[in-house]
Amino acid sequence: MSRPEDTLPPDLFYNDSESRKYTTSSRIQKIQSDMTHRALELLDLKSPSLILDVGCGSGLSGEILSASDEEGTPGGPHIWIGFDISSSMLGVALEKEVEGDLFLADAGQGVPFRAGTFDAAISISAIQWLCNAESSEESPAGRLSRFFNGLYASLRRGGRAVCQFYPKNDEQKKMISAAAVKAGFGAGLLEDDPGTKSAKTYLVLTVGGGELDGDITGVVKGMEGVDVLDQRRKVKDRRRPEDRKGSKAWIIKKKEQMERKGKVVKATSKYTGRKRRIAF
Amino acid sequence: MKLLTLNFLTCAIKTCKSSPSSFPLHPRDAELEIVEADLNLKFLENILPRLMWDELRVVVDELGLPTLPPTIPTRADLVAPSSPTSSSSSSDPAPSQTARDLHRILIETCVREGKLVCGNCGHEYAVKEGVANFLLPAHLV
Numbered sequence: 344m345s346r347p348e349d350t351l352p353p354d355l356f357y358n359d360s361e362s363r364k365y366t367t368s369s370r371i372q373k374i375q376s377d378m379t380h381r382a383l384e385l386l387d388l389k390s391p392s393l394i395l396d397v398g399c400g401s402g403l404s405g406e407i408l409s410a411s412d413e414e415g416t417p418g419g420p421h422i423w424i425g426f427d428i429s430s431s432m433l434g435v436a437l438e439k440e441v442e443g444d445l446f447l448a449d450a451g452q453g454v455p456f457r458a459g460t461f462d463a464a465i466s467i468s469a470i471q472w473l474c475n476a477e478s479s480e481e482s483p484a485g486r487l488s489r490f491f492n493g494l495y496a497s498l499r500r501g502g503r504a505v506c507q508f509y510p511k512n513d514e515q516k517k518m519i520s521a522a523a524v525k526a527g528f529g530a531g532l533l534e535d536d537p538g539t540k541s542a543k544t545y546l547v548l549t550v551g552g553g554e555l556d557g558d559i560t561g562v563v564k565g566m567e568g569v570d571v572l573d574q575r576r577k578v579k580d581r582r583r584p585e586d587r588k589g590s591k592a593w594i595i596k597k598k599e600q601m602e603r604k605g606k607v608v609k610a611t612s613k614y615t616g617r618k619r620r621i622a623f
Numbered sequence: 624m625k626l627l628t629l630n631f632l633t634c635a636i637k638t639c640k641s642s643p644s645s646f647p648l649h650p651r652d653a654e655l656e657i658v659e660a661d662l663n664l665k666f667l668e669n670i671l672p673r674l675m676w677d678e679l680r681v682v683v684d685e686l687g688l689p690t691l692p693p694t695i696p697t698r699a700d701l702v703a704p705s706s707p708t709s710s711s712s713s714s715d716p717a718p719s720q721t722a723r724d725l726h727r728i729l730i731e732t733c734v735r736e737g738k739l740v741c742g743n744c745g746h747e748y749a750v751k752e753g754v755a756n757f758l759l760p761a762h763l764v
Binding site: 390391392393420421422424426428433437442444445446447448449452453455456457459460462478480481489499 | 624625627628631632633634635637646660661663665666669670673675730752753754755756757758759761764
């Protein structure tokens with residue numbers, strides 16, 4: 344199946360008919376609500392909070408955020424603020440009379456809220472759209488960095504953000520998480536059903552400070568069925584062995600250097616760099 | 624758009640980010656409506672330390688609503704003093720009149736139509752049916 348990201352920009356792709364299709368399809372509704380519940384589980388909110396929904400669309404996830412604790416939303420009912428770039432999607436949300444406040448805005452242009460506004464942020468199937476730039480004045484990297492910088496500033500210390508997205512390839516996954524790390528987040532990826540057709544990628548972002556327990560490894564601690572793959576670079580304290588002075592590799596390097604200078608250099612053989620036999 | 628949201632919203636233009644006058648955005652030609660909602664005491668307690676009270680008073684004055692008290696209520700003001708007659712107050716404290724007023728202003732009062740104007744650059748953000756348009760033309764990003 345072709346990716347909608349490759350066909351049209353989001354504000355044009357989600358036109359009236361596509362928005363309606365998206366919102367009324369029970370299959371999409373089911374997937375969205377599952378993902379929202381998973382994201383809420385990762386956010387681990389204890390009390391009613393102010394939440395930002397990036398790419399809220401028709402408010403499918405917002406309806407879950409507004410639900411109370413008894414209806415299955417941990418810590419709810421939350422107050423949420425959502426923005427989306429597609430006016431048709433927002434139109435559907437208005438018809439449904441969702442409880443959150445809606446904005447028509449482009450996440451790639453930043454997040455227009457003052458510092459420390461939100462307890463948490465959630466984004467379901469949206470940020471892969473940021474990897475596409477529709478005009479020559481913008482670049483995917485610029486859009487991602489504006490978004491993550493704005494998001495980092497608008498979250499309170501110790502806040503969390505969970506962004507579920509559909510990466511096109513590993514490169515895109517890396518680009519998005521690198522942009523988040525550059526903005527200051529502690530970032531980690533959680534993958535559900537990896538390697539299958541229904542793989543879901545969650546970018547779990549943490550803002551330092553507060554009562555938070557480290558990065559994503561602290562978030563998933565105590566969750567069942569989660570394997571932690573730490574790919575952070577280990578600090579290398581050992582120098583590369585071939586650089587050691589007097590080794591064969593070092594001698595060959597020096598000989599090449601001398602040869603390039605035009606000096607007469609003995610040919611390299613199997614005896615090069617070998618120790619002499621002890622005479623006695 | 625709730626007045627609560629307006630208390631957090633700044634101008635989206637990059638050059639305004641560093642200017643203190645880009646917050647709050649000033650409502651102009653605003654048409655207000657009341658959207659009834661359930662009072663959520665825990666949320667009010669949670670959000671109270673993050674409110675910018677002086678700016679909220681300015682916005683409320685500009686909208687022509689009754690003036691708010693000069694100082695921000697404390698967390699203790701939100702809970703009604705538990706009377707000895709009510710026995711269930713220990714588990715679920717009742718909201719006070721202050722909490723009710725705050726809920727009315729922050730959550731239930733919404734800007735339906737109008738404009739939001741940045742105090743720094745004068746950019747106008749249109750609000751239609753409660754949805755504000757924060758899309759910027761490419762040269763302002």
